[in-house]
Amino acid sequence: MKDKIKLALAQISSKREDKGANLQKIENLTSKAKEEGVDVAIFPELCLSGYVVRDQFYEMAEIIPGPTVERVEALAKRTGVHVIFGMPELSEKTKATLFNTAVLVSPKGYVGKYRKMYLPTHSVFEEKRYFRAGYEAAAFQTKLGKIGLCICYDIFFPEVIRLTRLKGAQLIVCISASPAVRRSYFETLTCARAIENTVYFAYVNLAGVQDGLQFWGGSRLVSPNGDVLAKAKYDEEDFVTCEVDFNDLRTAETFVPTLRDLRPELFDKLKEHSEKI
Amino acid sequence: MKLEPSIFDIDYSEIQKRTCRFIKEYVENAGAKGVVLGLSGGIDSNTTAALSGLAVGGKNALGLMLPEEENFSQKDIDDAKVVAEKFHLETAVCDMTKVMNGFYKGIPVFDPRDRLCKGNIKARTRMIYLYYYANKFNKIVCGSSDKSETMMGYFTKWGDAAADITPIMDLYKTQVRKLATHMGIPKVLALKPSTPALWPAQMAETELGIKYETLDLMLYGLEKFMNPEEIADQLSIPKSTVDKVKARWLANEHKRRMPLAPKLGFRTVGTDFRLSRNTY
Numbered sequence: 001m002k003d004k005i006k007l008a009l010a011q012i013s014s015k016r017e018d019k020g021a022n023l024q025k026i027e028n029l030t031s032k033a034k035e036e037g038v039d040v041a042i043f044p045e046l047c048l049s050g051y052v053v054r055d056q057f058y059e060m061a062e063i064i065p066g067p068t069v070e071r072v073e074a075l076a077k078r079t080g081v082h083v084i085f086g087m088p089e090l091s092e093k094t095k096a097t098l099f100n101t102a103v104l105v106s107p108k109g110y111v112g113k114y115r116k117m118y119l120p121t122h123s124v125f126e127e128k129r130y131f132r133a134g135y136e137a138a139a140f141q142t143k144l145g146k147i148g149l150c151i152c153y154d155i156f157f158p159e160v161i162r163l164t165r166l167k168g169a170q171l172i173v174c175i176s177a178s179p180a181v182r183r184s185y186f187e188t189l190t191c192a193r194a195i196e197n198t199v200y201f202a203y204v205n206l207a208g209v210q211d212g213l214q215f216w217g218g219s220r221l222v223s224p225n226g227d228v229l230a231k232a233k234y235d236e237e238d239f240v241t242c243e244v245d246f247n248d249l250r251t252a253e254t255f256v257p258t259l260r261d262l263r264p265e266l267f268d269k270l271k272e273h274s275e276k277i
Numbered sequence: 278m279k280l281e282p283s284i285f286d287i288d289y290s291e292i293q294k295r296t297c298r299f300i301k302e303y304v305e306n307a308g309a310k311g312v313v314l315g316l317s318g319g320i321d322s323n324t325t326a327a328l329s330g331l332a333v334g335g336k337n338a339l340g341l342m343l344p345e346e347e348n349f350s351q352k353d354i355d356d357a358k359v360v361a362e363k364f365h366l367e368t369a370v371c372d373m374t375k376v377m378n379g380f381y382k383g384i385p386v387f388d389p390r391d392r393l394c395k396g397n398i399k400a401r402t403r404m405i406y407l408y409y410y411a412n413k414f415n416k417i418v419c420g421s422s423d424k425s426e427t428m429m430g431y432f433t434k435w436g437d438a439a440a441d442i443t444p445i446m447d448l449y450k451t452q453v454r455k456l457a458t459h460m461g462i463p464k465v466l467a468l469k470p471s472t473p474a475l476w477p478a479q480m481a482e483t484e485l486g487i488k489y490e491t492l493d494l495m496l497y498g499l500e501k502f503m504n505p506e507e508i509a510d511q512l513s514i515p516k517s518t519v520d521k522v523k524a525r526w527l528a529n530e531h532k533r534r535m536p537l538a539p540k541l542g543f544r545t546v547g548t549d550f551r552l553s554r555n556t557y
Contacts, residue, residue, distance in 0.1 A: 016555055054551040055544070129551075180295060209302045211554050214295055235298065 001145045003247055005171075008033040008041040008081075009219040009240045011232045013208025016050030019060065023048065023068060026085060027075050029239060034079035036241050039144050041081050044175050044206040044215075045116075045152050046100060048087035051177040052210040057130045061090035061098045065110045069103060076105045082142065086151065086175045089115065091132070100131045102149040102175050104140055114138035114149035118157050124179065124213060125153075139167035145246055148199075152176040155189045155203075158196065159270075165197040165259070171244055172197070176205040180216040180235070187218065194222040198252040198259060200244045207237045224252030278501060280494045280511045285451045289459035292452075293328065296444045300332035303442050304417060311337025312419040313410045315403050315437075316361060316368065318342075318353030319471055321421040321445060323360040324457045328444055329419055331460075335365025338419075341410060343403045345373040348474045356466055363461065371406055373399070396475025400436030407440075417441040425450040425489060428496050429522070430529025431481065437473065438532070449493040487518070495522050 010029045015021040026043055033041040045051065048068060049060035062068055068087060076083050082105065089101035100116040115134025119127035137160060139148040148169025154160040155174055164172055172193070178186050186203065194201035201222040206215035219232040221242040230242030253259060304311060311333045316322050322340075329338040340361050342354055354370070361368045380398050381387050389395060404418075411418045420440025422432055427446055432438045445453055450471065457467040471481040471489075482488055487495075491512060498508040498519075505519040512519075531537070535547030544550045 016553055050553070052553045054553050056552065126551075209299060212299065214299065235295075 001143070001246070002039070004243055004245050005039040005144045006037055007202055007221060007242050007244060008036070008038040009202065009204050009221065009230065009232050009238075009242065010041050010043045011204060011207050011217050011219040011238045011240070012043060012047055013206060013215070013237055014044075014047045014050040014210070016053050016210060017056050017060065018050075019048050019068065022050070023071060026072070026083070030075050030079050030081050030083055032239065033081050033241075038081055038241055040147070040173075041083050042173055042175065042202060042204040042219075043083070043085035044204050044219075045086040045102070045177040046088060047085055047175075047206065050210060051206060051215070052213055054126075054130075057088045057098055058096055061088035063092045064089045064101060064103060064113050066090075069105065069110055072103070072105045073109050076107045077109070080107045082106050082111075082144065082147075084147075084149065084173050084175065086177075088131075089113065098131050099134060100127060100151060101134075102138075102151055102173070104142075104147060104149060106142055111142060112138060112140045114151065116151040116154060117160055118153045120153040127153075137163035137167055139164055139169035141168075145170050148172040150174045152178060155186065155193060158193065161193045161197055161199075161201075165199050169199065170246055170249055171200040171202060174201065174203045176203060177215060178205050179213045183216045183218060183234075186216075190220060190222050191226040191228070194224055195226040195256065196258055198224045198249060198256065200224060200246075200249075202244075205232075207233075207235060224249055225255065278498075278503070280498050280503075280508065282451075282490065282494070284497060285449065285455060285493070287452070289456050292448070292456055293331070293460060296328050297332040300329055300419065300442065300444055304333050304337075307417055307441075308415075309417045310415045311339065311417075312442075313339045313341060313407055313414070313416045314419040314421060315407055316340035316342050316357040316366075317421075317474060318350070318356035318466075318469075319421075319474075320450070320453055320457055320467060320469055321423050321426075321471070323357065323462055323466055324453050324460070325419060325421040325445055326357075326360050326366055327364045327457070327460045327462060330361075330364030330366050336367060337416075338364075338366045339410060339414070339416060340366045340368045341406060342368060342370045343373050343406055344370065345377050345399065347377075348399070348477060350474075353474070356469065359466065360462055369410075373402055373406065376402055392476045396473070396479075397433045397436060399475055400433035400473070401439075404436050404439045411441075419444065420446070422446050423450050423453050424448055425493055425496060426481070427533065428499075428526050428529075429485060429492070430525060430532045431485060432473070432532070433475075434532045449496060450489040451493040487522070492522065495519055496526070499523055499526060 089099040091097040104111040121128035148164035204219040207217040232238035420443035509516040
């Protein structure tokens with residue numbers, strides 16, 4: 001595990017229903033990341049397909065690992081950069097059961113995936129119409145350290161991030177496709193999730209407009225004590241590099257020891273009461 | 278939540294920025310050479326014109342002035358020109374009188390006394406002009422409908438609401454006026470009373486039977502799922518007034534959607550054929 005790692009917040013806009021063009025963008029920016037000495041290049045939620053593709057998700061989805069992941073594996077191997085990105089996943093056991101998935105690929109190959117647990121289906125969002133919810137938090141051991149994954153609306157549910165942290169993640173990456181009307185929520189919650197879990201929290205959002213939805217960008221790295229260490233432009237595509245210093249976790253955990261002070265018995269109460277809501 | 282005028286005091290710089298970006302990206306993705314819009318001299322079209330001019334550059338934003346004999350108003354034309362000049366729009370004037378007279382003479386059952394049916398021909402004829410220019414010059418039609426009128430169904434079906442994009446449709450009239458002022462449109466134009474100009478002396482607030490300041494607060498409450506009792510109570514108006522507005526809003530959903538088809542197939546246009554609006 002390295003003490004310090006460099007991230008690239010690759011805040012791209014996606015070309016809808018054009019996996020080739022989006023993959024090309026991922027390849028170009030990962031090559032750029034390599035030139036800048038980046039360890040992990042992070043791309044937004046469903047950036048492979050576009051976020052608003054509706055029924056076309058059925059055509060865009062792939063088994064993971066599958067052809068796209070294989071191409072990203074070659075990319076990671078070629079550049080030596082870890083890559084995290086979002087894509088629609090087709091369950092290998094069915095013909096049309098999809099997941100909204102984040103994928104982590106290392107220079108040694110496919111590491112793992114996280115299937116979004118909380119699928120927004122309200123307001124302009126219709127994810128449950130297309131996707132099945134995931135059931136497992138994800139934290140993967142890499143040579144860089146333990147990296148956790150979550151996706152967009154998951155951030156509103158502290159238990160997802162907490163579980164990811166408790167699985168040992170020291171850097172939690174949240175890939176997102178958040179429209180501009182929700183900006184203030186995410187700006188608050190990214191800091192909250194970092195502070196309450198004493199964890200590095202990297203948030204990478206889409207940019208651009210899809211079907212009238214304007215994605216606000218604003219990707220960021222938040223330190224375990226809630227400082228925004230790096231921030232990408234609002235609304236537009238951007239590429240920002242930043243550094244994670246895992247040594248800072250120790251300071252944060254001693255200053256506000258939320259993990260030490262966890263009360264497991266309260267989780268039982270939470271379960272009991274949430275079943276009765 | 279308090280229903281008070283200050284709820285419409287939002288960040289209009291941000292609204293302007295986002296709306297301009299929306300227009301610009303749509304035009305670029307569509308591969309179009311700008312927009313064409315109707316310039317009536319009213320607040321909605323003036324604001325849309327200003328946004329379009331800023332978004333795609335005045336040279337790429339064509340404002341069509343579409344006067345005709347019955348509703349001719351030099352003042353409206355002058356008001357439209359003020360904004361067109363300020364935001365450097367290209368303009369053209371098309372007198373629709375001959376076309377209108379052609380319709381009046383050509384429709385066997387035409388009845389000049391039925392002013393609504395007659396007025397709707399005007400709104401739809403304006404749409405035909407706009408789409409002709411759009412087709413001819415590879416532009417997209419930029420509509421000027423606002424949220425108040427759209428929610429109330431106060432527009433002509435397939436007429437003034439027919440467009441490729443409608444940049445201010447998510448803004449209430451009160452907000453459009455504030456955005457206009459923010460963008461430097463003269464206050465006298467921003468506060469000018471609205472008219473669909475389907476017949477002489479037609480005024481929107483008179484027809485709707487309520488001031489936009491009050492209507493918009495009622496609609497805002499309905500948007501936020503407030504119940505009519507609560508809205509009436511907060512605005513100190515009879516509940517029956519809110520009920521009427523709510524009923525009108527709900528009754529006009531047919532004007533805001535694709536035509537309804539019976540569900541016969543696996544996936545149906547306008548119902549569950551759920552595709553994105555891919556413009557590229």
